[in-house]
Amino acid sequence: MHRTENLNVVAFDLMPSPEELKARAPLSDAAARTVVQSRRTLEAILDGRDPRLFVVVGPCSMHDPVAGLDYARRLRALSDEVKDTLHLVMRVYFEKPRTSLGWKGFINDPRMDDSFRIDEGMLEARRFLLAVNELGVPAGTEALDPIGPHFYGDLVAWTAIGARTSESQTHREMASGLSTPVGFKNGTDGDVDAAVNAILSARGAHAFLGINDHGNNAIIRTRGNPYGHVVLRGGGGRPNYDTVSISLAEQALLKAKLPLNIVVDCSHGNSWKKPELQPLVMRDVVHQIREGNRSVVGLMVESFIGAGNQPLLPPDRSQLKYGVSVTDACVSWETTAEMIREAREVLKDVLPGRKRG
Numbered sequence: 001m002h003r004t005e006n007l008n009v010v011a012f013d014l015m016p017s018p019e020e021l022k023a024r025a026p027l028s029d030a031a032a033r034t035v036v037q038s039r040r041t042l043e044a045i046l047d048g049r050d051p052r053l054f055v056v057v058g059p060c061s062m063h064d065p066v067a068g069l070d071y072a073r074r075l076r077a078l079s080d081e082v083k084d085t086l087h088l089v090m091r092v093y094f095e096k097p098r099t100s101l102g103w104k105g106f107i108n109d110p111r112m113d114d115s116f117r118i119d120e121g122m123l124e125a126r127r128f129l130l131a132v133n134e135l136g137v138p139a140g141t142e143a144l145d146p147i148g149p150h151f152y153g154d155l156v157a158w159t160a161i162g163a164r165t166s167e168s169q170t171h172r173e174m175a176s177g178l179s180t181p182v183g184f185k186n187g188t189d190g191d192v193d194a195a196v197n198a199i200l201s202a203r204g205a206h207a208f209l210g211i212n213d214h215g216n217n218a219i220i221r222t223r224g225n226p227y228g229h230v231v232l233r234g235g236g237g238r239p240n241y242d243t244v245s246i247s248l249a250e251q252a253l254l255k256a257k258l259p260l261n262i263v264v265d266c267s268h269g270n271s272w273k274k275p276e277l278q279p280l281v282m283r284d285v286v287h288q289i290r291e292g293n294r295s296v297v298g299l300m301v302e303s304f305i306g307a308g309n310q311p312l313l314p315p316d317r318s319q320l321k322y323g324v325s326v327t328d329a330c331v332s333w334e335t336t337a338e339m340i341r342e343a344r345e346v347l348k349d350v351l352p353g354r355k356r357g
Contacts, residue, residue, distance in 0.1 A: 015119055017215030018150040025126045027154050031133035038138030038157035041087050042181045045297050046227050046261050051351045052084075053289075055343075056140045056158060056183075056263075057301040057336060058091030060309075060328035062106050065128045067323040068092070071305055071333070072132045078337055079137065082344040085351055089158050090137050091300070094125045095144035096327060097164045103312055103326070107148065112317060112326075122151050129155035143182075146174045147211060156180055163188045163233060163268075166198045175202040177222035183231040183263050183298075190235030190269070196252050199228035229261035231300065234269020241270045241281055243288060250295050263298035267328065275307065275329045279339050286343045290350050301339065307332035 016024075044050035057075070062068050072090055079088040096105040103109060110121035129152055132139050140158035143149055144165065149156070159178055163185040165171040175182045175198070182202060184195040204224045212218040230249055232240045239245070241264045253260050264270065264285045271277035278301055289296055305323025312326045320326065323333075331339070 013119075015215075016123075017213065018211070019213045019215070021123055021126060021151050022154075022213075024123060025130055028130065028134060030136075031130050031155060034133040034136055034138055035155060035157055038087070038089065039180060042089075042158055043227055045087065046181055046229060046259065050087075051354050052087050053296070053343075053347070053351070054087040054089055054158075054263075054298040055301065055340065056089045056091050056160075056298065057303050057340070058140075059093070059304040060267075060302045060325045060330055061093045061096050062125075062128065063112065063326050064320075064323075065124065065131075067305060068128060069131055069135075070323065072135050072137045074305075074333055074337075076135050076137050078340060082340055085344045085348045086340060088137075088340070089140045090132060091302070092129060092132065092139040092141050094121070095142060095148065097142075097144055097162055105144075107145075112312060122148075126152045126155065143171065143174060143178065146170055149174070149178060150211060150213065153179060158183070160185065160231065161198065163235065167194045169201075170208075172198050172201040173206040173208045173222070175228065176204065176206045176224050177220060178225055181227035181229065182225055183229050185231040185233045185265070186235055186240065188235050188269075190238065190240055192230065192232070192240075192249050192252050195230045196256050196258065199230065199258055200256055202228045229259070229263060229297070231263045231265055232270070233265035233267075233300075234271075236269075239270040239272075239281070241266075241285055243293075246288065246293065246295065253295075260295040261297050262295045263300060264296060265300040267300065267302040273328060275302065275331045278302065278331050279335060282339050282343060286346050289354070290346055294354060299343075301336060302328055302330045303333065303336040304330040305333045306330075307335065 094107045107121040107125050138157035142160040159180045159182045161171050161184045166184045184198040186192045187194045202225045207221045210220040266278040266281040304325050309325040309329040
């Protein structure tokens with residue numbers, strides 16, 4: 001007999017089931033309260049019942065749990081300071097889609113040495129999310145691997161579907177069953193229609209192949225997710241946070257008979273991946289809201305303790321700079337706090353009277 005399958009597969013390493021992994025890092029009452037309260041707040045903002053904005057802010061990618069928890073503690077204190085106007089969600093991204101090759105994130109390669117201990121990465125990612133939520137800080141993440149949310153989805157308040165995957169049927173089906181609000185990013189070419197179509201698809205019921213908590217193959221049947229929304233992140237060599245771009249996004253949502261819910265990502269194409277431009281993007285969008293915009297419900301900021309980024313080159317991880325991104329460049333903590341405090345000051349008297357829908 002000639003072999004006809006697994007010709008390019010080297011090994012099948014065993015992975016603990018979601019049930020087994022959750023038993024090693026069980027959901028605590030404190031963490032569950034944070035998750036549920038934040039999800040309800042985000043839903044109220046998207047429904048227009050809560051006039052505040054939400055801000056998903058944090059590192060481009062999580063590579064150091066110690067620095068990550070340091071950041072989370074700072075964010076908790078800032079969150080208490082601005083909670084009358086802004087609901088802060090920590091950006092906790094464990095998976096990184098790559099255009100070609102590169103480090104694919106903490107879950108895929110937690111030791112950052114090409115050992116690819118996914119079992120270890122998934123457990124440590126869950127433990128980190130648990131610690132963050134127990135601080136009272138809700139977490140938002142990008143869902144890249146469709147199996148991943150089975151392992152950590154109970155600890156996530158907000159989910160993003162990235163620019164490279166908004167057109168993917170697999171990710172639209174997955175989003176239809178997620179328990180969180182889901183932000184769909186426009187395509188890398190700037191196309192908003194892909195995100196609008198993704199929202200429409202995810203609102204519907206789906207049936208697809210997956211796994212259950214026991215790790216068994218399963219047909220997953222979903223009811224649909226009513227809390228999908230567009231994330232404008234720029235693309236095609238130009239930003240799309242300006243008034244014209246936002247108006248065009250509103251028209252696309254209206255045509256599809258979808259709620260006018262738009263989140264602006266201050267990084268990526270909107271800042272030409274230059275972190276020093278993120279404050280200018282946020283200031284512009286905040287001004288639009290102050291001048292009467294009713295569709296922008298949230299913002300995203302790439303931020304870490306230290307500014308900029310660093311190459312993932314040192315063979316000894318101890319040589320990496322503390323609290324500095326190893327993927328996209330970020331604004332510093334000091335700049336982050338200044339951006340958020342400034343937004344709160346400009347909007348605190350405006351948002352309570354803003355009526356949407």
